[in-house]
Amino acid sequence: MLHEDRLFPADPGTRAIARRLYADIRDLPIISPHGHTDPAWFAGNAPFADPASLLVTPDHYLLRMLYSQGVPLEALGVPRLDGAPVEADSRRIWATVSAHWHLFRGTPTRLWWEQSLKQLFDVDEVLSPGNAAAVHDHIAACLGRPEYRPRALYERFNIEVLATTEGVLDDLAHHKALAASGWRGRVITTFRPDQVTDPDQPGFRTHVQALGAMTGQDTEGWAGFLDALRQRRRDFRACGATATDHGHPTPATADLSPNQAAALFARVLSGRFDPADAELFRAQMLTEMAGMSLEDGMVMQIHAGVARHHNPLVTGRFGPNRGDDMPAAAEFVRSLRPLLARYGNERDLTIILFTLDETTYARELAPLAGHYPALRLGPPWWFHDSPEGMRRFREQMTETAGFYNIVGFNDDTRAFPSIPARHDVARRADCAFLARLVAEHRLDEAEAAELARDLAYGLAKKAYRL
Amino acid sequence: MLHEDRLFPADPGTRAIARRLYADIRDLPIISPHGHTDPAWFAGNAPFADPASLLVTPDHYLLRMLYSQGVPLEALGVPRLDGAPVEADSRRIWATVSAHWHLFRGTPTRLWWEQSLKQLFDVDEVLSPGNAAAVHDHIAACLGRPEYRPRALYERFNIEVLATTEGVLDDLAHHKALAASGWRGRVITTFRPDQVTDPDQPGFRTHVQALGAMTGQDTEGWAGFLDALRQRRRDFRACGATATDHGHPTPATADLSPNQAAALFARVLSGRFDPADAELFRAQMLTEMAGMSLEDGMVMQIHAGVARHHNPLVTGRFGPNRGDDMPAAAEFVRSLRPLLARYGNERDLTIILFTLDETTYARELAPLAGHYPALRLGPPWWFHDSPEGMRRFREQMTETAGFYNIVGFNDDTRAFPSIPARHDVARRADCAFLARLVAEHRLDEAEAAELARDLAYGLAKKAYRL
Amino acid sequence: MLHEDRLFPADPGTRAIARRLYADIRDLPIISPHGHTDPAWFAGNAPFADPASLLVTPDHYLLRMLYSQGVPLEALGVPRLDGAPVEADSRRIWATVSAHWHLFRGTPTRLWWEQSLKQLFDVDEVLSPGNAAAVHDHIAACLGRPEYRPRALYERFNIEVLATTEGVLDDLAHHKALAASGWRGRVITTFRPDQVTDPDQPGFRTHVQALGAMTGQDTEGWAGFLDALRQRRRDFRACGATATDHGHPTPATADLSPNQAAALFARVLSGRFDPADAELFRAQMLTEMAGMSLEDGMVMQIHAGVARHHNPLVTGRFGPNRGDDMPAAAEFVRSLRPLLARYGNERDLTIILFTLDETTYARELAPLAGHYPALRLGPPWWFHDSPEGMRRFREQMTETAGFYNIVGFNDDTRAFPSIPARHDVARRADCAFLARLVAEHRLDEAEAAELARDLAYGLAKKAYRL
Structure with missing residues (x-):
């Protein structure tokens, strides 16, 4: 990749x-x-808490592209000022990103993400609904280890x-x-x-x-x-x-x-x-x-x-x-x-x-x-x-x-x-x-x-x- | 070509x-x-009437370039609002375009025209004063046929x-x-x-x-x-x-x-x-x-x-x-x-x-x-x-x-x-x-x-x- | 070169x-x-007077780049309106330019200069402090000859x-x-x-x-x-x-x-x-x-x-x-x-x-x-x-x-x-x-x-x- x-x-x-x-x-x-x-x-x-709060929720490049194609920010775990509930499950947030990954073709977000996932977590696949849970859980496991602090x-x-x-x-x-x-x-x-x-x-x-x-x-x-x-x-x-x-x-x-x-x-x-x-x-x-x-x-x-x-x-x-x-x-x-x-x-x-x-x-x-x-x-x-x-x-x-x-x-x-x-x-x-x-x-x-x-x-x- | x-x-x-x-x-x-x-x-x-009224007179890309180099719009058959006479002979209009064809080098007009002429009328030559009459008449003949309606x-x-x-x-x-x-x-x-x-x-x-x-x-x-x-x-x-x-x-x-x-x-x-x-x-x-x-x-x-x-x-x-x-x-x-x-x-x-x-x-x-x-x-x-x-x-x-x-x-x-x-x-x-x-x-x-x-x-x- | x-x-x-x-x-x-x-x-x-007054002092592309990196215009022989002294020694001005020649990498000034020096004076080296005096004196000698008038x-x-x-x-x-x-x-x-x-x-x-x-x-x-x-x-x-x-x-x-x-x-x-x-x-x-x-x-x-x-x-x-x-x-x-x-x-x-x-x-x-x-x-x-x-x-x-x-x-x-x-x-x-x-x-x-x-x-x- x-x-x-x-x-x-x-x-x-x-x-x-x-x-x-x-x-x-x-x-x-x-x-x-x-x-x-x-x-x-x-x-x-x-340690960093979980994949979504480390990689998804704070990345405004990612948020804007997904939002432009109809993904609500609530589904990406972005907290609302009024305290209304938003998606809190890191794995579900990861699945949403993975399902829309084709939107990032030709963008720097994709370059940065794919290189980070490969070099940091040894993830060597294009994100997809099919691998979302496995990739998410692998990253989550990494984040718990001392070398990821x-x-x-x-x-x-x-x-x-x-x-x-x-x-x-x-x-x-x-x-x-x-x-x-x-x-x-x-x-x-x-x-x-x-x-x-x-x-x-x-x-x-x-x-x-x-x-x-x-x-x-x-x-x-x-x-x-x-x-x-x-x-x-x-x-x-x-x-x-x-x-x-x-x-x-x-x-x-x-x-x-x-x-x-x-x-x-x-x-x-x-x-x-x-x-x-x-x-x-x-x-x-x-x-x-x-x-x-x-x-x-x-x-x-x-x-x-x-x-x-x-x-x-x-x-x-x-x-x-x-x-x-x-x-x-x-x-x-x-x-x-x-x-x-x-x-x-x-x-x-x-x-x-x-x-x-x-x-x-x-x-x-x-x-x-x-x-x-x-x-x-x-x-x-x-x-x-x-x-x-x-x-x-x-x-x-x-x-x-x-x-x-x-x-x-x-x-x-x-x-x-x-x-x-x-x-x-x-x-x-x-x-x-x-x-x-x-x-x-x-x-x-x-x-x-x-x-x-x-x-x-x-x-x-x-x-x-x- | x-x-x-x-x-x-x-x-x-x-x-x-x-x-x-x-x-x-x-x-x-x-x-x-x-x-x-x-x-x-x-x-x-x-059927379309003739080559000039189909291809030349309505094409404002063509008109503007020729006008910029001194060709009067009247010579291209563009009707005047005051009803004064303009060139009406499709063949003469075609000859004017052909005589100035080098002006379109490097422009999309040339790409569109040459591909249209080739694919639609099988014209396989660069327009020039030498081929203007022949190309015009060939296109005119095509336009009379049912497959060009x-x-x-x-x-x-x-x-x-x-x-x-x-x-x-x-x-x-x-x-x-x-x-x-x-x-x-x-x-x-x-x-x-x-x-x-x-x-x-x-x-x-x-x-x-x-x-x-x-x-x-x-x-x-x-x-x-x-x-x-x-x-x-x-x-x-x-x-x-x-x-x-x-x-x-x-x-x-x-x-x-x-x-x-x-x-x-x-x-x-x-x-x-x-x-x-x-x-x-x-x-x-x-x-x-x-x-x-x-x-x-x-x-x-x-x-x-x-x-x-x-x-x-x-x-x-x-x-x-x-x-x-x-x-x-x-x-x-x-x-x-x-x-x-x-x-x-x-x-x-x-x-x-x-x-x-x-x-x-x-x-x-x-x-x-x-x-x-x-x-x-x-x-x-x-x-x-x-x-x-x-x-x-x-x-x-x-x-x-x-x-x-x-x-x-x-x-x-x-x-x-x-x-x-x-x-x-x-x-x-x-x-x-x-x-x-x-x-x-x-x-x-x-x-x-x-x-x-x-x-x-x-x-x-x-x-x-x- | x-x-x-x-x-x-x-x-x-x-x-x-x-x-x-x-x-x-x-x-x-x-x-x-x-x-x-x-x-x-x-x-x-x-005859042109000397290398600096011919090539350096009037070249505002050269002046601006050198000035942007801290070279005073006085050091390049640019006359002051108040008559205060500025560098007058063509060879010293040339040395200043040569010492900063790397600043012109990627600029047209370098292209123009190097081609001029080569074709006009047969200078075939990148300017540097090491060759400044020799290059300067060679050009100065050329300028004295009739074929450089x-x-x-x-x-x-x-x-x-x-x-x-x-x-x-x-x-x-x-x-x-x-x-x-x-x-x-x-x-x-x-x-x-x-x-x-x-x-x-x-x-x-x-x-x-x-x-x-x-x-x-x-x-x-x-x-x-x-x-x-x-x-x-x-x-x-x-x-x-x-x-x-x-x-x-x-x-x-x-x-x-x-x-x-x-x-x-x-x-x-x-x-x-x-x-x-x-x-x-x-x-x-x-x-x-x-x-x-x-x-x-x-x-x-x-x-x-x-x-x-x-x-x-x-x-x-x-x-x-x-x-x-x-x-x-x-x-x-x-x-x-x-x-x-x-x-x-x-x-x-x-x-x-x-x-x-x-x-x-x-x-x-x-x-x-x-x-x-x-x-x-x-x-x-x-x-x-x-x-x-x-x-x-x-x-x-x-x-x-x-x-x-x-x-x-x-x-x-x-x-x-x-x-x-x-x-x-x-x-x-x-x-x-x-x-x-x-x-x-x-x-x-x-x-x-x-x-x-x-x-x-x-x-x-x-x-x-x-």
Whole structure:
């Protein structure tokens, strides 16, 4: 089922080059500088409960495709906010997934799943109603064994560093427990302040107050608010963080005077603000965060352009991250100008940009990153983190940004078991791209080999200061 | 001239896979669920008049390219609205086309034409001034023979079902005559209400009145207007319709209260409305049509995003559909939200989306269709219904929407003789795409064979409820 | 280093076709109908000063990439506007470039440079710190020899015609000197009036006054202003110009009445205008220029959609063209409508469109050029003038616009030594594209051979009336 040449170009000469490049990098350690795994797994190291709750229920790629073809989320064990009963039998959930497995033909979900099932559980069959119970029970049995506990998997996966993401108000207890445990795995946090930088988030004012309580700063005022953020950045760095992350609806930035910013903060805190105020405040906060990154050396990630919670029925019944977020068109050239005019020429600052709008690759992101010293580009994100998506990314970015303004791969996942498969797909896709350049005499093979190692390992480590 | 491997990838291994996939589907019956052929042809079964009026004058792809290089539309026999004389000699028109045939190198028009001429008329030469008269006269002679009459061609083309498109005010006489004729061909209609749902269409008010006269409903009022539409939908279903079609300048939708909608209807009917009213009315009507589709089971097609009648000289002199319509940028994620919030989770509803803006494929349409149960995606439309266009469509849609949220091929043509060639190009393009996935070990060949049959036949039949 | 098959597809059968097509066109003369070389070089025929000032300092592709990775522009010899010292030692500048040469992997800059260095100076090594001094000194020695003077290079490059670009207020002294010199090279000018058609350009009012002084027309009034432009167009034609060029932030056009236009001109000339006035004036001037092109036969080029001077630090310190210009999203279908409604059907007018927004290729530009007799499409521009960019251009344009509505290659460069390499890359890229069509049986090889010659030579010559 898992062919050793999967994702390599069909032309025999090009494929031979891809094989050689890949053989050299396949076993490099995994650098996972951005993702959403749960630090509690590694702190507690408890066994995973069952196949469905580990592999199905949290996988929003899986949920969205099955839902699109009429499978109720209740049948996949997704808990309802109103507490109404949902399917709780892991084996029945597994049977539902197996009965619809053909829907994933041609999708990255299938690549990730099949590689994970094979490499982790030695499952070597295409999922089907006929094998659902047997496969499920085999996996369930595995999960009970010590070598399937979170830390054992981390080590087996050859992970060198794994970053989780915590909100600004997180007490970081799991990370502190991890540090105290003496385990040699390197699981670090990432600072994500959206709760207090986005006035449109529910509970914004409460969060700002909680930030004050947590830090002892007067977060009712602009100066105290900024100092509280500085303090929390320090706390996160103490738990290993080298980066911040900012999930904004647009990449708008602003560069207000301190007085203007303070007045805007007072307005959004009062609750009497309009959508333009909220957008301007988010915009100003990106510039403030860039300034703090210059102070404290944290790498800044901007994930911009998602229309979240598109389906009110799904969000209302099941909450966020159930597969109804949609990409939005994005604009970077004009939006980033205020921030870049202020900080874009700083060589000690690293800002990594992510987009869900591929039209900005060649038109905006590559030209921007190919000029500003402070900018780097993140890998293809979310819907575009797939073989065709990665090919388009390299083809549209490389000629203007080169290879060295791009930071290497992120798995960006909460699906821990799929991490090796996700990195493997990316490594194969990059070797396929590089092999074509070699076959077309646009790169020497020795250069391509060096680049393959950089793309798989070195660039992420360097960009995220790991 | 027509190589048996045309449109297949050059790599020998991949080509061999494509050949095997194609051999298995090349002779499947044609499902043509959306198009613009004339039902009168099949009702009357009269011989086609001559080569130019059958093949040249109605083909807006051909007209636009020749016009772009300086050929007057008059020289192609396109009638002028002012009645001024135009070329009427089919042989001279054919000579003009033949003299400019090199302009079509690299275009789908050439693929469709050359395959039609070969398979239908056994013409095996590239058109040129040297063979223009002979080829013309040969075709003209064929058209006089019984086996070239519309019904005979329908049968020879192995069409299983062919949908035409009629406006809401059509009396459906040809379809009724067809049903009464006892001919076994299945030519069905499609309900297209744009004349009474788009206040910017010339004669809107008159059309609404005619709708009232036709149905006996009081179409001056909102409730009567809606009932009249329900009644006409019933009439169309009686003539075989399983689908509706909506050609709107944008995919904007709205979900007004009945009172708001009634007031808006009164405003647009009064003639005293601004462009925003017209857009809001079209938007509301899409949601109303979705609601009626849920009631009566008709599949809803939305063809959105065309800047029609771009060239006032051409439209003014020759009327619509002469090659001066242009694509427009489109936005779906925000535009469809009102309709989807109301009906998007309905599993018994099917809404098929079409676009002329390829940037929405991976960014908007695939994510939407990969989540909402009511949504499906139509095939590449109009300017993008071409080998490269189909390749981009599959590459950009499949990873997020999968294969099963896309409805298979539409020929969408008024050029009846080209229907087999158009389906053949699509089948070849899909086999080429599937063969690459197999060659790159992303699909088993047995799965690809099943998919090839679904893409060529099964998905269209199922989605359109045929 | 320079493989004879570079840029050709890897599949052996397709590559063999590409080789045959290329062998037939590789030695065709160069038509360079749009670019930015300095006519003073050819008028004076002085030796080029040194490697850095010839090859490094003026190359904004090179500057932007090096700057993005932390190299100060001062270290590359870029003069500062404030006169502060910058690196002046050509050899040290060369060493800086060589030390960062790996940054250009996968970029067109590397292709152009390495081919130029090999073919012009017989440098056959990848640049590195180890060979920097030797390579530099070798090139410096070459530049002192007579066969490296501008006219000798022009002849060696097999250039048939080379167009420079001069502003409306240029005295054309170099072109006049060239004409008087008796040298047989054909170096012609191009008329670029942006200084007096764009009210947002610094010094607009002064430039309009200078235009009056230069022509003896009353350029304070609309009629005199237009007559002055007519006169200057005549002057440029006397120096060989066959074309005009218009660099506008957007492709907006307008078609005002003469009275409206005169009032608008008075307003922008007064200095009391808002951004909408400036945009409308630029829009009107495009239509005026199209009208004059119809009068005098000059081909009109529109290069629209650049966000210039994005980085205030770089622009403020070093001035324009230092690598901080960015592409902007563009819209053509609606924007060009006023101009096209007036002049789009003119068969004696040629307007060539360029864009930095690839999303407009298949959606807007190909459909427009595939209909309007007056429109042609320019080749991929600036950031997209690269192997992948050219491939996307052909794949997205050809099916709707065909080959004959596109004008062939422009090098558009101020880097004179790279001109043969740039044309060679384009010829190879076009042969690669054509070879695929032949291999997929979409074109005969004889047709492809004819097209290859047209794309490399004939179409540019014809479109620019050379």
